[in-house]
Amino acid sequence: MPSSTENVELSILMPCLNEAETLAVCIRKAQRYLERSGIVGEVVIADNGSTDGSQDIARSLGARVVPVAQRGYGAALIGGTQAARGRYVIMGDADDSYDFSRLDAFVEKLREGYQLVMGNRFRGGIAPGAMPPLHKYLGNPVLSGIGRLFFNRHIRDFHCGMRGYDREAVLRLRLVTTGMEYASEMVVRASLAGLAVTEVPTTLDKDGRSRPPHLRSWRDGWRHLRFLLLYAPRWLFLYPGLVALTLGGLSTLVLMLGPREVGGIGFDSVTMIYTSAITVLGYQAVVFSILTKLYAAREGFLPVGPRFRWLSNLFTLERGLVLGLVIFVLGLVVGIAQVLGWGGSGFGELDTIRATRVAVPVMLGLTLGFFTLMASMFAGALTVATRSTAHPTPMLDIPAVDETVAGQGEEVRS
Incomplete structure (x- = not known):
């Protein structure tokens, strides 16, 4: 020895x-x-x-x-x-x-x-x-x-x-x-x-x-x-989220314009409700991937590449709040317009299919806008400079x- x-x-x-x-x-x-x-x-x-x-x-x-x-x-x-x-x-x-x-x-x-x-x-x-x-x-x-x-x-x-x-x-x-x-x-x-x-x-x-x-x-x-x-937040949140957001969002947009038939199967407003739910889930997963990456960067246990730094610099707290507010207000305006139109007809019986085709985008606007506002505030909290972030953990300080x-x-x- x-x-x-x-x-x-x-x-x-x-x-x-x-x-x-x-x-x-x-x-x-x-x-x-x-x-x-x-x-x-x-x-x-x-x-x-x-x-x-x-x-x-x-x-x-x-x-x-x-x-x-x-x-x-x-x-x-x-x-x-x-x-x-x-x-x-x-x-x-x-x-x-x-x-x-x-x-x-x-x-x-x-x-x-x-x-x-x-x-x-x-x-x-x-x-x-x-x-x-x-x-x-x-x-x-x-x-x-x-x-x-x-x-x-x-x-x-x-x-x-x-x-x-x-x-x-x-x-x-x-x-x-x-x-x-x-x-x-x-x-x-x-x-x-x-x-x-x-x-x-x-x-x-x-x-x-x-x-x-x-x-x-x-x-x-x-x-x-x-x-x-x-x-691996990309595989846990980002990639599944992008797939769900893309498929759900595109399907919802197509069905907003009217019913569609694929292979002899008809798709209309009920399908639109499900595709909008998939859109919300996909959007939340994508946002969670960003929040997870921000937290990982703050704590020093995941490396941060130049693309993510560029993205985080582009979407600041203030820009996120503005974006969320715009989406929320658009949904709110369309929703109010729908209620006013219903009132103009004496609040009578609605055409369920036509009303759903308008109500679903309203729900998407309100939900995604509010979630963007809350996520922006949380991201802002994660990026507040503290003594620990001023001197991050040197976990990745590895020689070339x-x-x-x-x-x-x-x-x-x-």
């Missing part, structure tokens, strides 16, 4: 919660790797409150134990990363499912300049019984596919538990999730921050524990999916990617 003053290149980090059955074999494999490779390194055990003597096992083998009081997979890894002394960190579970004696590919890519090196179990090999069929054929492929779609990365295994990273670069990301979704947060935040990311094959063996794993398939799968959605790395292989970089 290196002294505290020695220049440590690699910290091999294992989160641990009652892993007495398998911890020793994992530590010995990691130590053999360090000895064989000649790397100055350390083995760090981020202990999450074990009660089975895991801490004593680790210390007896020369590993460094870092107590992490806050429970959770992510909390243990955050605490372990903060305490690590190495320039690079390679993390992996302490259940003997990952082979800590075969880390050459991770170290090689880290030395090349990549700041996050993901393991890929599907390329390296999954032993029989090592991964439940639900995870292998549904959970991991679906969640990894959603991650690639949302964040434009070519990572094929978003949730591999073995990965290496530049310690300082990951600490600057200020990762915060304490549960299993930490695995997704690391990849997502690294992608958004522009870190150099790549993948290497790794293997997954059946773990050596006699007890069930800490992972809960449906609960933790939902937590991963929820995290991916919350960090080495040009020798940036040009390597589209199959592993976006």
Whole structure:
């Protein structure tokens, strides 16, 4: 074990919660790797409150134990990363499912300049019984596919538990999730921050524990999916909203002019009521995407591009209020005109179809105008300058990617 003053290149980090059955074999494999490779390194055990003597096992083998009081997979890894002394960190579970004696590919890519090196179990090999069929054929492929779609990365295994990273670069990301979704947060935040990311094959063996794993398939799968959605407001709000707004709005405009027939099916005022509702939902989703982005920019956990800055500068609080007021007043004027016209006829029986064709645009004007007024006020509150926004969180203050790395292989970089 290196002294505290020695220049440590690699910290091999294992989160641990009652892993007495398998911890020793994992530590010995990691130590053999360090000895064989000649790397100055350390083995760090981020202990999450074990009660089975895991801490004593680790210390007896020369590993460094870092107590992490806050429970959770992510909390243990955050605490372990903060305490690590190495320039690079390679993390992996302490259940003997990952082979800590075969880390050459991770170290090689880290030395090349990549700041996050993901393991890929599907390329390296999954032993029989090592991964439940639900995870292998549904959970991991679906969640990894959603991650690639949302964040434009070519990572094929978003949730591999073995990965290496530049310690300082990951600490600057200020990762915060304490549960299993930490695995997704690391990849997502690294992608958004522009870190150099790549993948290497790794293997997954059946773990050596006699007890069930800490992972809960449906609960933790939902937590991963929820995290991916919350960090992708375009996919959660903007794109569905634009589709609904466009289809609903155009259909409503067409039906305002009169009934239509498509494929022998007639569409009239009742259809118009439904299309107007779709228009309202789409408009609200688009506005929510803007508000979410403003909040994310204020808190510093999503990057803001030049197009969004231009858009936010164009639609100021005052312009939003004017736009909302104009839409609201137009709807109100048309509505008043309709009531006056009805009064002119003695408030008699209405032609329901014709009246609906006017009432629906009135409802749209009042609803969208009022919602625009309220959203503009809320956006104004989000953009008020405070002490925290004057000195934003430096989460995305990541050094520029080495040009020798940036040009390597589209199959592993976006």
